[in-house]
Amino acid sequence: MASLHSYDEWSTLREVIVGSAENYTSHDRELSFDVFFHENLYRSDWAYPRLAASTPVQDRSWQIKQRYVDELNEDVENLAKVLTSLGVTVHRPLPLLPDTPSIKGLGWEAMPVPALNVRDNTLILGDEIIETPPAMRSRYLETRLIAPVFKAYYDAGARWTTMPRPILTDRSFDLSYARDTETTLGGPTEPISDPQPSTFDVGYEMMLDGAQCLRLGRDLVVNIANENHALAVNWLERHLGDRYRVHRAYRMSDNHIDSMILALRPGVFLARHAGIRDHLPATFRNWDFIIPDEPTSFPTYDDDDLVLTSPYIDLNVLSVSPNMLLCNKACVDLIRKLERSGFDVVPVQHRHRRLFGGGFHCFTLDTVRDGELEDYSR
Template sequence: MANGDGTAVVNSWNEWDTLREVVVGSADGACYEPTEPGNRPQVRDRPDEPFPTGPKPPEVIAKANEELDRLAEVLESRGIVVRRPAPYDFSQPLRTPHFGVENQYCAVCPRDVMITVGNEIIEATMSRRARYFEYEPYRHLVYEYWESDPRISWTVAPKPTMASAMYREEFWTWPLEERHRRMHQSEFCVTQDEVVFDAADMNRFGRDIVVQESMTTNRAGIRWLKRHLEPRGFRVHPVHFPLDYFPSHIDCTFVPLRTGLILTNPDRPLREDEVALFTENDWKLVEAPEPVLSNSEMPTHCQSSKWLSMNVLSISPTTVICEEQEAPLHDLLTDMGFEVLTVPFRNVFEFGGSLHCATWDIRRDGTAEDLFPRAKYTPLTAGSSR
C-alpha cells in the first residue's frame, strides 16, 4: 500500500518538511515517574519534600489531555492525519530478573521512544526502568504501518538489562565542582557497558543524523546507531553541549527549523570543535530568546527546564507551532519568515515535554537529501571501538 503520491506510508527524513501524518501523545493513565538509578525526580524548589508516587491526579491528567487534544485539532485543521496511542495501564508494577519499579510513566511523549528514519521505524532502548515498556501504546500503529507497506522496516533496538551495574548512581551526588571537572568526559548516570539511547536525543537532517551524548544516550548507544544506520546510507554525528550538566534529549537545546537554520540554546552552546560541521555546510545557528517562564516558575512536578520554550513543532519549512505564551520566540520566528501557530501547553510540561516531545512524525514530504556536502565523516569500521 502507498499513498496517493506513491510515497511510503512511513516516510520522514528530517524535522521540518511538510507534515502529513503524526502521532500525538495522551496523558491517560499517567503516573509520577518513580525514583530509580537513572532518574531522581524532585519537587521544584523543595528538594527535601518527597516526590509523589503512583497515578497522577485525574484533574492533572484532564488538563494535559485538553491541551493535547487542542494540538491534535490544530494539526487536523491543517489537513494532517493525527493518530493516538492505545490505552495502557501505567500504574502496573514492573518486574524483570534485574530490577523492579512500582509503576510506569506515561504515553505523553512518543518522541522519546519512537523515531522514523526515512522509511524505517526504530524503537529506542530507553534509559529508565519505568519506561521499559513505553513502546506498547504505539505497537498497534507500528503493526498497521508495517503490514500495509512492504517498503517499511521496523527495528527494535536491543533492550538493556537496566541492572544496577548499568548506572552510575554516585552521579546524583556529585558537587558542582566535580560536574565541571567531568563535563568534557560526558560521563553521566548511565555507564558505557550496554547500548542505551532515547529517540529524543536524535535530530534528523536527511541522510545525516545528529545524536546527543547524554544522561539518556551513551557512547555504546551511538555506536549501535552508527552500525545500524551507516549500511543504510546514513551518517551519524555525535554532538555535545558541555555546559548542560544534566543533558537529556536534544530538542530543548538544538532545534532545526528548516534547511540551513537551527534554533540554539544560549545556555548550552555546542562544543566548539563540533560547530564547524554546521557552519561549513551553510547552516545558520540562531539563539533562542529567554523563555517567558523562569526555572522557578515551571510547574511544581515538572522535571524539565524553562527551555521547553524551544520545544517547537515544525509542520512545514514555513510553519511552526509554539506554546502560546512564548511571545519573544513567536516574534523571532515571525521575523525569520515563519507563520507561527500557537497552542496552550503549560499543563503538559510536567509530563516531560512540550510540542515536539508530544509528537512522533510518521510521514512528511521530502527525501534523503545530503544537507552536509562538506562533512568530514569517517564510517565506523568493523572492529573499531569508537
Template sequence: MPQPAPASSPALNSFDEFTRLDEVILGRADHYDAHHTDTSWRLFFYDNVAPVLGRHTSPSGETSRSGEELLPIPAQLVDELNEDIAGLADALAGCGVKVLRPAAPGKDVDIRSPHWDARATPPLNVRDQTIILGNTIVETAPHVRARIFENDLLKPAFYRYYQDGANWMSMPRPALARDSLDTAYFTRQNMDVSRATDGESAGAIEGQGLEMIFDGAQCMRLGRDVLVNVANYNHELALRWLRDNIRGLRFHRLNAMADNHIDSVLVPLRPGLMLLRSPAYLKYLPEDMQSWDVIYAPDTDDRSFPDYSDLGFVIPIGSRYMDINLLSIDENTVVVNSLYPELIEVLERRGFTVVPVRHRHRRLFGGGFHCFTLDTVRRGGPEDYFN
C-alpha cells in the same frame, strides 16, 4: 499556509524535522497521575530535580512495591494537560496532518522485572523511545525503568507501517539493573549524584557493566545526516549500534551537548536555519552546520510557568527552555506554545507562519510539542543538507 495532506495514507517516510508533515503519532497522558522517583528517574532528570531530592515526602504516602516513592500529580493538572493535548491534535488536523494515537492504558500499571519494579509511565512523550530513520522504525533503549514497556501501546501503529512495507528494528533491551547507568556526565562536572543513587533498590546482575541506554530525542535528523548526542558510555554504545545497523546515513557524534535529549537545545527549522538555545551550543555542532543562520531563543517570562505552590509538593522535572521544543509542519510553518509569545514574535518576523497552541504544564510532564509527537510521514528524503 500548509498544503493539504494527500488523500491516501502514505508509507512510513521521515528523514528530517522540517519538510512537509503528513502523518504523526501524538502521545496521550491517560493515568499519568504519579512519577515513580526511583534511581533511574532521578538520574535522568537530575539537572532539574537535584535541588529538591531528599527534601520531601509524598503527600499521599504512597510507595511502589520496592518502597520507592510515587510522587503524585494532582488530577486537575492531568485534566489540563489532556485539554492542551486535545488542542494540539485539533491544530495538527487543521494543518492537514493525519494524527494517530497510541492505545490507551486502561489503568495504572505496575511493572516488574527480575531486578526492579516500577509504576509504568503512559505513552505521552513518544519521541523518546523511537527514532524514525527514513522508512525504518528504530525502538530505542530506555533510560527510565518505568518506560520500559511504553512502546507496547504504539505497536498497533507500528504494525500498520510494517504491513505497509516499513522496516522495524529494536536496540537491545536494557536490563536497567543496579549499576547499569553511567553517571559520568555529572561527575565530570564535579556534581554529587548521591542524592539520586542512595537508596537504590534494584538488584544487580553479576558481571554486567554499563549498558546500551539511549532515547530517540537525543537525535536530530537532517536528511542523510543524523546528529547524535553522546554524554556517557551508555550513549556511546548506542551510537556504535546505530552506525553498525543503519546503512546509508551519516551519524555525527555531539559530545555531551546535554545530559540526554537535545530537542530543547537545538531545532533545525529548514536547511541553513536553526533555532538554538544560546551561542554556547554552536561549538558542539558539526563544522558544516556552524555556518548556518541561527535564531537564538529569546528570554521568556517566568510568569508563563504555572505556580504549583498551592497544590502541595510538585517537582518541575523539565527544563525552563522546554518551549524551544516546537514542531514544524513544513519549512515555513511551526507549532509553538502560545505561552511563549517572545518566540512567536521572533519567528513571525523571520517570515514563519506560527500556529499557537497552549501548553501549560510542560515542565511538570517533561515534554513539549516535539516530545509529544513522532513524525512518521514527511515528504523529504535523504537529502545532503551539509553540501
C-alpha cells in the same frame, strides 16, 4: 495509511503520532528516574533523600494533582485537533489503563506511564522504525502502546527494528555525568553514588532516546553524555552503515536535545544559546541560529509539585512545513522572533510542560514527511 517516510525535522508533515496523557497521575521515584532527570531536579532539597530501588512501588509514587492531569489531557487532545485541522493525519497510541499493573524486570519494579512523549523511545529514519533502548524503568514497555501503529506501517512496507533491550540493573547506568558538578546545572542534594549489585549485572548497557538525535537528512547528530549513550551510538552506526553519517555531540545536554536545538528548515536552527554551534559538525555551523530570549511565562507551582524540565522547554516546537511551526501560545516573545524570521506560527496551548517533561516535539513522532534523503552538508 501512507508508507513510512521521514528523513528530517521540517519538511511538510503528512502523518504523525500524537501521544496520550490518559492516566498520567504519578512519577515513580527510583534510581533510573533520578538519573534521567537529575539535571533539572533543582528543588531536590525537599524531594530527597532518594528512594532506593528496593522501596515498595506504592511508597515511591510522587502524585500529580488531578487538575494538572486534566489540563494536560485537554492540551494534548487540542494539539491533535490542531494538527488534524492543518491537514495532517494523526495516529494515537493505546491509552494506559487506570489499573495497569507495575512492570517487573530482573531485580526491579516500576509503575508504567502512558505513551505521552512518543518522540523519546523511537527513532524514525526514512522507511525504518527503530525502537531505542529506554533509560527509565517506568517506560520500558511504553512502545508497546504504539505497536498497533507501528504494525500498520510495517504491513505497508516499513522496516521495524528494535535495538538491544537493557536489563536496567543499578549497575547498568554510567553515573559519571550525574556526579560531574562542572558540567551539570543542578542535581540531587545526595549524589547518586550507591548503585546496588545484582545477580543480573552485565556492566554498562546501551541506552538512547530518539530525542537525543537531530535528523538532518543524510546527517544524524546524536548527543552523548555517558557510556550508555556511546554504546548505543556504536550499535546505531554499525546498523546504519553508509546510509547515514552519524556525528557525536558530546554533552550538549544530559539526555535530550530538542529543547537545546531544533532544525526549522535547511539553513536555520532554533537554539538555546550560541554555544550550541560548537557541538555541531563543521558543515552545519554556518547555518543561521535563532536564539530566543530568557523564557519567563510559566505557572507557579507548589512545593509538592515536581518540576522536571528546564525553563527552555518551549523551544520544543514542531515544524508542520519549512514555513510553519506550532509553538506554545504562552511564549509571545518567541512567537514574535520566529515570525520576524519568516515563519508562520500557529500558537497552541500547553500549560504544564515543566511537570510532564515534554513539549510539542516530544509529544509527536512524525512518520510521513515530504522530504527525501538529502545531503544538506554540501
